Amino acid sequence: MPQPSAPPAGAVSLSSDIDSLRPAGSAARPGCRVLVLYAHPSPRTSRVNIRLADAARLIDGVGVNDLYETYPDFYVDVARERALVSGADALVLVFPLQWYACPALLKEWFDTVLYDAWQVDRVKARPGGIARCCWIVTSTGSAAADFAAGQRHGRPLADFLAPLEQTARVCGMRWLEPLVLHSAHDVGSAAVDAHVARFADGLRQLTRAAAAIGGADGT
Numbered sequence: 125m126p127q128p129s130a131p132p133a134g135a136v137s138l139s140s141d142i143d144s145l146r147p148a149g150s151a152a153r154p155g156c157r158v159l160v161l162y163a164h165p166s167p168r169t170s171r172v173n174i175r176l177a178d179a180a181r182l183i184d185g186v187g188v189n190d191l192y193e194t195y196p197d198f199y200v201d202v203a204r205e206r207a208l209v210s211g212a213d214a215l216v217l218v219f220p221l222q223w224y225a226c227p228a229l230l231k232e233w234f235d236t237v238l239y240d241a242w243q244v245d246r247v248k249a250r251p252g253g254i255a256r257c258c259w260i261v262t263s264t265g266s267a268a269a270d271f272a273a274g275q276r277h278g279r280p281l282a283d284f285l286a287p288l289e290q291t292a293r294v295c296g297m298r299w300l301e302p303l304v305l306h307s308a309h310d311v312g313s314a315a316v317d318a319h320v321a322r323f324a325d326g327l328r329q330l331t332r333a334a335a336a337i338g339g340a341d342g343t
């Protein structure tokens with residue numbers, strides 16, 4: 125896929141992971157299939173994740189599924205969600221990490237939508253998995269240095285994301301390097317702006333890859 129000649133400082137680079145998902149000789153086409161699952165239990169208090177969701181809505185080929193807005197009663201429309209996932213080439217999860225886990229409604233989404241029998245049949249039917257790749261975009265209230273042995277949280281952040289990584293792999297999705305903003309309550313507006321820009325850059329890379337994949341498989 126085409127790459128900018130001089131990426132902006134701090135731009136996220138997913139190209140090495142994404143290029144391996146793209147069939148050789150595939151051509152770009154309109155109609156990208158990138159699904160963002162946005163889960164924030166208190167969006168009015170958010171200074172990071174809500175901006176990510178707003179930025180995603182401005183990018184062609186990206187659909188934003190706001191779980192807490194859609195399902196305030198936690199009753200997930202499984203048929204609707206499976207239809208959305210079935211049309212996606214990339215699944216992007218946007219959420220704040222709270223007490224070492226994703227928000228409760230996102231976990232409910234996993235438990236109901238990715239029910240074992242359905243996801244097994246889906247993976248068998250589609251060689252690329254439920255979606256071809258999964259990208260986690262999250263934020264924490266602590267500094268990056270706090271996620272280490274002997275520090276406040278006792279282990280690296282990757283350990284707390286491991287259940288999500290394993291879920292993606294069982295569902296046949298390639299795990300992309302997560303995009304994380306630490307100290308989300310304390311960083312300045314410039315750091316938040318840069319994080320949002322990196323996120324938008326990553327989404328654009330995914331839409332280009334999804335378009336190329338769609339053109340190759342005829343969907």
